[in-house]
Amino acid sequence: MVNHRALPQRRPPTPILTPLAPPPTGGAGGFLKEMTMTKHTPGPWKVLADEEKLGLHPNHAYRFIGTADFDEDANTGEIIARLTDSPNIAGNANLLAAAPDLLAILTRIIDRATHPNSDGGVLWDDVDAARAAIAKAGGAA
Secondary structure: OOOOOEOOOOOOOOOOOOOOOOOOOOOOOOOHHHHOOOOOOOOOEEEEOOOOOEOOEHHHHHOEEEEOOOEOOOOEOOEEEEOOOOOOHHHHHHHHHHHHHHHHHHHHHHHHHHOOOOOOOOEHHHHHHHHHHHHHHOOOO
């Protein structure tokens, strides 16, 4: 269920993001549609451990980024990325796994805010989705 309570208006004096072209009059899909059509593996993504080496070093718990349906035994999903050792491997892994969620909510917020019938406000549902994506990027389940 969509929560239609709009946040109070706080518009900057000049736009932070300027569209390359005016938003279409058709509504949903906005000016970001063309920008977000880059090819990437659809989300959600998750952090995966290197099961063969798990327990040998803490970094092996954050070795791969894969699709949420990844299961090597069932031969489903796919590996998106393999992370190399670094002091920030856990944070990097969580941020990468949250990338599709972050892209989706940012696209939705900008699309709604630039829709021809929009008052420019952000809906609480968008705020909740943004908070969830940020929490995932920070390592929350």
